[in-house]
Amino acid sequence: MKIQLHKQTSNVTVLILAILVTGLFSFSLPNKSISSETENPGNEKIIDKKAESMPIYGNWKSYTKKDGLPSDKIYCVRVDEDRVWAGTSQGLALLENGEWKVYTEEDGLAHRGVLSIDVSPVTGDLWIATMSGLNRFSGGKFDTYTQFNSGLANDVIYSVICDGKDVWVATGGGAGVLDTYTGKWGIYTDQNAPMHEPWTYNVCAGGGKIFIAAWGGGVIEWDKSTKRFRDYTDPDGEMEIDLFADDGLVHDITTAVSYDDDILWVATYFGLSRYDGNHWKGYFDHDSGLASNFINFVKADGPVAWLCTDDGLSSFNGETWVTYKNLGTNKSGNVIIDGNSERERILKATKSISHNFTIGVDFKDDEIWVATSKGLSRGEVVGQSDVKTSKL
């Protein structure tokens, strides 16, 4: 028994060493061999059909305080038909008919720090997660739910989503759900759900389930039909590295979840996980086109996941990556395309996202809106060939 244990240990040690050496080796090399850094991407031949199907955004425009936003620090963005809502560090902002309108505590906002926004597809009401309470914005008026006046678990709310008549929140004191028909609140913490601790970061709905990103507890899944929880955690339990590739979540500290097209995407500060219901797959900045392992937010839009990282915005459809980075000079940027069957290509763009620290993303038709720590960026779908030549 002892010998076998040693055997296992030594195997693991060898494996760790092998991974470390491989990792160091790959870090010592350029991130990827770059096939071309073209000044004229319009002449580039599109190599991969998958890459062709990935939307490429250009024509970036940035909105900052100068344009009427209350702050350049944008925490989240949500598009509701012709309106764009931005949660900032200094209030809630609405872009309507080309004008920004700002809402603060004076208007009834629970707190100026707005961390998450969702629109009920049923009622059209806006639900706003702030650093000190939950707001419903309906018909131009705010209602406030706090841990004092309602069944809300905690006033620090990182995420809010609407799922039919239910409103789910991820808070510093557990996940919560409000049945807007009955007014009943449910709270899920480490006391009644398979969580490591009550700190939850994000929540999403899809496939008849609710997924909760629980800090240190991986992903908690609530099956709405069976009304049961289950959890997904990092099987190797390692906090520093992903010991076994694709064995499950890459890390237990999860920051965001998103579900669409039967795929669950899980963001962590240590890489990205993709789950198709049978298999997990991990992605890291050193072995894929992911801009950075430090992922703040993920949003799935059909087969494509959008990853808001501390070093750019990445999108990925399971095969091809497209990453947007601001070069920091004259607001120009790179669009980096990286497919399985092609080498990395970099398209130069004269304008890009306003900052590489991205934290929120949303879409409307051919538009993309990106929340960054230095402004809100709006891009439009353009062809790869249009990136440079497009009207910027």
Add this chain to the structure above:
Amino acid sequence: MAIKKMNKKLIYGFIVFAIILAVVFSALHKWGVKHATFMAGGVPHPANCISCHVYPQRDGILANFLNNEYLTPINAAVNPEGSKLYVTTQDADLLLVVDPFNNKVETKIKVGRRPHSVVISEDGKSAYVSNQWENTVFIINLDTELVTDTVNTGGGPSGMDLSVDGKILYVANTYTNDISVIDVVQKQEIKRLHSGNYPKGIAASPKGDYVFVSSQRTLPVKFRTEPQTEVTIINAHTNRVDKRRNFISAHIMENVAFTPDGDLAIITLVRPKNLVPSAQIERGWMINHGIGIIQEDGKMAQLLLDEPNAFYADPYDVVVNPNGKYAYVSHSAADVVSVIDLDIIRSLLANASEEDIKNYANNLGLSSQYVIKRIKTGSNPKGLAISPDGKFVYAVERMTDHIAMIDTETLEVVNDLDLGGPGRITVTRKGGQFFNNAGHTFHEQYSCYTCHPDSHEDGLTYDLTGTGRNFANVQTLRDLYGTAPYKWNGKNVSVYMQCGMRFSKFVTRTESFSPDELDALVAYILRELKHPPNFHDLPNGKLTESQKRGKAIYERTMTTDGREIPVKDRCITCHNGPSYSNFKMADVGTKKDYDDEIMFDSPNLNNVYESAPYLHDGSAATLEEIWTRYNPDDRHGYANDMTKDQLNDLVEYLKSLGAEYYQEDNLEYKVNKSQL
């Protein structure tokens, strides 16, 4: 001789017996008068045992003998031809089909519990009836006069209206503060929108763009600030809430109507001055009654229907003539329908500055300009209906089981339609008429209903003592029988005392009710006023898992870490029995600087979910706040050891508390409903 002796003995015996009887009777009568006077709050009261011990009884042979089953009609609608009137009756659970020109009730259609409103489809083939006490709308085929479909709604469906295209039915769910949007083709609720507090009236704008929903109660506002009551404006194209417009210093907005071209939305309202001492009634402006107006351009105004020395309390319904020139408002506590010249109002508003508009809201002298007639009706006129040609307005007299048919040319009642209720007026019914009439307040400014709409509470806090202290949160009048003492300070040992001399001294500022009137009023309050069924538990009548956990917390004797909770700090100690009260005073640590009292009466908890705000002064906006804000030292129950989800469980259990007498029929009803 022996017989004579015997007779003498009998006579003496009888005399002695008579003397003893007289002494005993005298003593009992003296005690009875004293007891009755004490119970009536010091008002000399004939020691009539029946007053207190028989009239208020809900069941039993005597109670059945003394009382009648009334119809209690509340709302009506006219068919497109104007030939039939459809009337909902609250106490008889009926929809009456009435031929108003032949004074005939043609059909009685059994509907759900406590029907509230009726709406007729444009083709006249369907009627929609909201059943307020069973959370449904019935769809009735008017050809067969049968209920064909049932649609589930939110809690307490009341006012309704159809969209202009007739495809959507909007229903105000009073108890759950939302609006059911019902697809009448699919016959199902498609969404539920959040409304103001206690939504009541609904009207779709004639152009089909908007639906306005009026609310009865103020939104939660900062403590001791003026009420703000919402009109929820729904975009009828998207069925989303477009705007929420608040009328300041107004509430009890029971109904809303549009002019035919949609230039004005008219809303009945009450303007309470709850921030000043109630003794201000002597100055003529304690509570005013009027209408709110929202113009097409969004401008808002409030106009009084009162006059300097004549008040017209509790405006309830409003209808507008098809020519758009006149509006008719029922004043349910003044037994009057006011006729309003809308052209004068249009002109008044068109020429008014913002400052003028502000002043109009308190101007008692203005109504003489636009109120062109006060038409006297029978007791408690509620719902109004106008014939399609505008020739007749029908006023539903809730407390007489009659309908006043008003000719809009002569502005006279031309027909008194008898709906077929019991002929005699019982003591209890008389009490109902007193309750819903402002005749016993100074200048007839308000009725019992004004502060206790739907026999419940208006959600406001008043300064009744006139001292700027001891603010009192209005309490419900439902299910008061056997729950003495009354008032937050527990000083009233009976409803007689509550409604007697003290009432006139502090509240109505006019002569007290006579003993007979008081008997009637108290009998009505104690016998007739009931909580609606509580639907916060599961459809099968059982508690949810959360409520079960909450019940365990409510009844617990140990803290979460295993220590015994002192008896006085357990929920169940003060809140036990069928009313969840021990009817005793307790210091729960809620005394404020402005309170003279430390101890407060333990309130009843049935249907407590619809009694916000909470505590004696209304300082707790929600049930949660009782413990999260106002119980720092665990004096209002040992609670600070609970986690937030345990508190949620407790609150869920509290919301499920309901009157015991409903449990059996509720269960039966809920099982039936779950099978729908």
